[in-house]
Amino acid sequence: MRISTDARTGRFLTTPQTVQLSHDLFASEERPATWLAGLIAADGCISADRKRLALTQSGDHGRLIIEEARKLTNHKLKISRGTPRRGQPTYAITLNSPQMIADLDAIFGITPRKTLVYKFPDIPPHMVASFLRGYVDGDGCVGIYRTPQGNAMLHLSFVGTPQFIRSAISHIPAAGRFHEITRCAALAEARYSGRHAWAACGWLFSDADLLRTAKAQIFEEYRKVLSVKPPIWFTQSQQRQIAMARLAAGGTVAAAADAAGVRCATVYGWRKSQRI
Known part of the structure; x- marks a missing residue:
């Protein structure tokens, strides 16, 4: 993809495709945007001049991730496809959005050459699960x-x-x-x-x-x-959930133990550990 710049200022010249980008996506705190930020924290690459953001994934599942990234960012350009000698095909998109890159830095601490220096971002608790899910999906x-x-x-x-x-x-x-x-x-x-x-x-x-x-x-x-074929720990986990839900609803320890099929002493222990 050829990118035009202003000869006088060096700034990127917008195109119909780049104008349509959701430039303010990462300032929204929406879960899909936070998921994508986590994915970029793991697998994204920001150019040294902070003008281009690239995201690459491999295999059929990687193409699905790239398609989702395109949908979220409103990316309208073609997906780049690579065919290495070994391994699965790779798929990539490039985003030319200084605002996205600035928000990724300000909110999530994502910068160029981040791999060996990246720190966990200081984000609100409601954003952590979706951010880490994106990070795990990526790497x-x-x-x-x-x-x-x-x-x-x-x-x-x-x-x-x-x-x-x-x-x-x-x-x-x-x-x-x-x-x-x-x-x-x-x-x-x-x-x-x-x-x-x-x-x-x-x-x-x-x-x-x-x-x-x-x-x-x-x-x-x-x-x-x-x-x-549930293991013992899984059965116990299910029993604990049943018992604690009954207690949370105002039930007695005896009623919770009966519903979960365990002894009262077990429920007392679960309740004590939850309070610690």
């Missing part, structure tokens, strides 16, 4: 693996700077592990497995209005696995 890993006993286990992981990973773990309502990447001092990894991955993914992918990506589909597949 995370969600998979189902077999334990030595042959049971299916869910796994979630994603990489970032140590500060970003520690902050992300503190926001996700599940027990994640911080793993240092020794070959690169500026990067670390968040890891969740089993019931902790279940809790983390349940939180990340709970918004049905956001794009149903390949990673969200893997989590849905795991839901089906658990419904056929």
